[in-house]
Amino acid sequence: MNVFKHAKGLVDRVIGVKKRFTFKNESNSFDPMQEYMTVGEYRVDSNQGTPDGQPYNLTVYKDENGVLHQALSLESTEKLAPEYVREFNSDLGRYRAFVNRKSGRRYVVEQYLDHFVKRVRDHVRKGKNSVNVSVITDTHYKDRNSADFYGWNGLTHVNEFSYLDGSGLLDLKVHLGDWIDGSDAGFLSESELTKLRNSFKSKQVPTIMIKGNHDENDKFDEHHDLKASFPENEFERIMWPSMYAQPRMHYVSRQHGVCYYDVEDLRFIAVNTSDVPYVLDAQGQKKYDTKITLAIREDQIEEIIEILEQSANKKIILMSHANPINRKGSNALKYNGRSLHELLVAFNQCEKGQMHSSRGIPPEFRLANDFDFTKVKNARIIAYFCGHRHREDQYRINGIQYILFNCSALMGPNHVLTTKYNKNWNRKIDHHTEFAGYIVNVDLHYHIIQVFGYGAAAKRRIFYI
Numbered sequence: 001m002n003v004f005k006h007a008k009g010l011v012d013r014v015i016g017v018k019k020r021f022t023f024k025n026e027s028n029s030f031d032p033m034q035e036y037m038t039v040g041e042y043r044v045d046s047n048q049g050t051p052d053g054q055p056y057n058l059t060v061y062k063d064e065n066g067v068l069h070q071a072l073s074l075e076s077t078e079k080l081a082p083e084y085v086r087e088f089n090s091d092l093g094r095y096r097a098f099v100n101r102k103s104g105r106r107y108v109v110e111q112y113l114d115h116f117v118k119r120v121r122d123h124v125r126k127g128k129n130s131v132n133v134s135v136i137t138d139t140h141y142k143d144r145n146s147a148d149f150y151g152w153n154g155l156t157h158v159n160e161f162s163y164l165d166g167s168g169l170l171d172l173k174v175h176l177g178d179w180i181d182g183s184d185a186g187f188l189s190e191s192e193l194t195k196l197r198n199s200f201k202s203k204q205v206p207t208i209m210i211k212g213n214h215d216e217n218d219k220f221d222e223h224h225d226l227k228a229s230f231p232e233n234e235f236e237r238i239m240w241p242s243m244y245a246q247p248r249m250h251y252v253s254r255q256h257g258v259c260y261y262d263v264e265d266l267r268f269i270a271v272n273t274s275d276v277p278y279v280l281d282a283q284g285q286k287k288y289d290t291k292i293t294l295a296i297r298e299d300q301i302e303e304i305i306e307i308l309e310q311s312a313n314k315k316i317i318l319m320s321h322a323n324p325i326n327r328k329g330s331n332a333l334k335y336n337g338r339s340l341h342e343l344l345v346a347f348n349q350c351e352k353g354q355m356h357s358s359r360g361i362p363p364e365f366r367l368a369n370d371f372d373f374t375k376v377k378n379a380r381i382i383a384y385f386c387g388h389r390h391r392e393d394q395y396r397i398n399g400i401q402y403i404l405f406n407c408s409a410l411m412g413p414n415h416v417l418t419t420k421y422n423k424n425w426n427r428k429i430d431h432h433t434e435f436a437g438y439i440v441n442v443d444l445h446y447h448i449i450q451v452f453g454y455g456a457a458a459k460r461r462i463f464y465i
Contacts, residue, residue, distance in 0.1 A: 010044060031108070034094050035340035036060050042175050043075065051084065051098075051107040063087075070095060094148055097430040109160045112432055116454045117167045120439050123460065129444035131263045132169050134205070136161045136389030137321070138177035138407030138439045140214065143184045147410030147429040150181050155192070157408045157435045158199045166205045167303055169439070171263045173205045176275070176387035176405065177212025177321030179239075182219040182291065186229030189217045193238045199243055209243045211257050211389065212321040213273045216290035227284035252303040260307050265443055268312055268456070271320035271340070273386075275300050277364045294322045295335035298367050301343070301355065305371045308347050308379075315444055315465070316381045317342070322388040323402055335365040344381045345398045347373045362460055382465045383449060385440070391421035392458055401449065401463050406436045406456055415457040 032048040039060050046053030048218045055075040059082065062068055071082035084098040084107060097106040121287035124130060141154025158179075164170060179196045181190050193215070200207060217230045236257070251259040256270035275297045279287040308316075332339040339355055346353060352374050357366040383401040390411065393404040410429060411422040427433040436455040443450070444465070451461040 031097075033058060033070065036070065037088075039068075045070075045242075050109075056083075068095070071100070072098060072197075089147065092429070096151075103159070104156070105160050105163060106156075108430075109208075109435075110163055111161070113163055113454065116275050116452070117164065117169060119459075120441070120452045124441040124449060125443055125446065127445070129264050129266065131171045131442045131444075132265050133172045133174060133316040133440045133442070134161065134164050134170050134438065135174050135176065135385065135405055135440055136407050136408050138178040138212070138390060139175075139196070140178055140407070140409035141196060142180040142181040143188050143192070146410070148410065149415045149417075150409050151198065153410050153429065153434065154180070154408075155195055155199060155204075157437070158196055160435065161241060161408070161428055161437045162199060162202065164437075164439070165202045168207045172206045172208065172261060172268060173200075173202060174268075174270075174319060174385070175200055175210060176319060176385065178209045178214045178387065178407075178409075179209075179212065180215060180217070181409075182214035182217040183223065184220060186217055186220070189220070189229070190234065190238065193235065197239050197242065206246050206249060206261060207243060208249075208259065208261065208268065208270050208319065209239045210270055210319060210321055211239070211272050212437070213274050213291050215274065216276075218286065218289045218291040221286065222289065222291070225285075228278075228280060228286050232278040250307075252306050256303060258300055258303045258307070262314070263428045265313065265315055265444055267309060267314040267316045269304065269316060270463075271296065271304065271318055272300060273320045273322040273324065273337075273388075279364075280335055292334070294333040294337070295365055296333065296337070296340055297335075297365055298369060301340070301367060301369050303337070303341075305369055307345070309371070309373065309376060311379045312376050313378045315442075316379065317383045317385060317442065319385040320382065321386060323384070323386040323404060325397065327393070327397075327402075330395050335361060339367055341397070341400070343371065344384075344400060346371065347376070348380050348399060350374050350376065367369070376460070383442075383463070390419045392453075392461075394461070394463065396463075401465075403440075403449070403451060403461075403463065405451075406453070408436045410434050422456060425454050 044058045045055045054252045056072045059071045064255045070086050072084040073082045086096045086098045088095050135244050139154040140150040142150050146149040180192045215235045220229050260269045269362035273294050274290050276288045276290045276293050323332045324340045326332045352372040355367045355369040370414045387405050390407040394407045395402050410420040412422045413426050435458045436457045439452045441450040447465040449463040
């Protein structure tokens with residue numbers, strides 16, 4: 001029987017190669033098992049790139065629509081249900097990557113992330129004040145089966161990013177916002193946020209969930225010219241209760257998305273750059289489009305001041321979705337980005353003063369905050385992490401190191417919205433450039449920040465504190 005399986009496997013490879021030449025999209029095999037396209041059962045092992053190189057039974061079958069599927073079952077198991085499954089995609093001209101039926105993760109990605117973790121371990125110091133944070137941003141999950149842009153792959157990326165939780169390496173886990181694309185109907189986007197939250201939550205690592213400018217679902221409202229598809233505080237209701245409920249996650253209130261988490265002498269502070277009032281007109285449409293009105297308001301600034309005034313003996317990293325200033329030092333938000341940066345500079349210089357808004361700013365965004373950092377000793381803001389721009393970047397202004405992270409969302413090279421940075425990566429579904437994520441090591445002993453990227457990200461960037 002085994003001899004028959006081997007012989008049939010050799011014949012099937014030849015037939016499979018001939019069939020695949022009829023597809024123009026991709027002519028190269030994504031993996032050796034791509035060549036199995038005749039219905040039947042086969043024995044495969046490490047030569048065909050099986051999970052952990054173990055022997056598996058490969059079953060090829062067609063569904064009721066005539067679409068080819070493959071299923072992998074361990075040769076030694078007696079379970080009827082396969083462990084990994086995938087189907088043939090006619091647009092790609094190949095099978096998609098195998099997905100674990102239980103975890104929803106692709107085993108080729110897990111293997112890739114295992115190598116990534118090993119690479120990080122080889123370059124970071126163990127011991128006090130060597131802190132590791134996993135970072136992902138801009139997943140743009142939407143209800144679409146897309147192989148070249150935003151779609152269901154957004155949830156896949158978060159699920160596979162969470163595989164890092166089990167590495168034993170992490171002290172904190174952060175999503176910098178734009179969880180969803182915000183272009184689906186309200187009930188769909190609410191469901192998407194719930195799925196993302198459940199996939200992101202961790203029993204092993206504390207998590208910070210930051211709001212992005214797409215997370216109010218205003219893109220859908222803009223495209224359909226309808227009433228607001230999200231009620232007030234919908235993102236906050238779905239995402240933040242589990243974040244604030246975590247042990248050692250500190251906050252002033254639970255209203256604005258501000259929180260802080262300490263790891264030894266390092267303090268991480270979350271900031272909400274989508275702090276926009278929910279105001280509806282007579283037609284039930286929003287006065288302010290959160291997607292384009294990036295802002296920080298007075299109440300949130302007051303909480304940041306209160307936290308900073310209690311940050312003696314801490315080195316501090318702030319994190320938000322959007323960068324408050326650009327590399328020229330100008331305001332990068334619609335309202336109060338430059339003001340926030342000046343507050344951080346005042347903190348580092350141990351100053352006392354009051355924040356004022358410029359003329360012409362709407363009343364909702366005016367500032368009048370007093371601060372006194374003169375009594376805060378041995379503390380300094382060293383860095384600011386953000387996403388939003390769909391590229392990697394960095395600049396140092398007034399001693400604060402701004403670090404921008406690339407989007408995890410798939411941005412195919414031919415899409416009109418794809419940034420130049422991501423076009424250079426030539427990102428493709430099921431390839432290692434499909435996704436992007438990071439582990440950031442902050443080492444206060446060696447005075448460095450190391451940013452390790454996987455997927456469409458720089459392998460290693462080093463910044464001096």
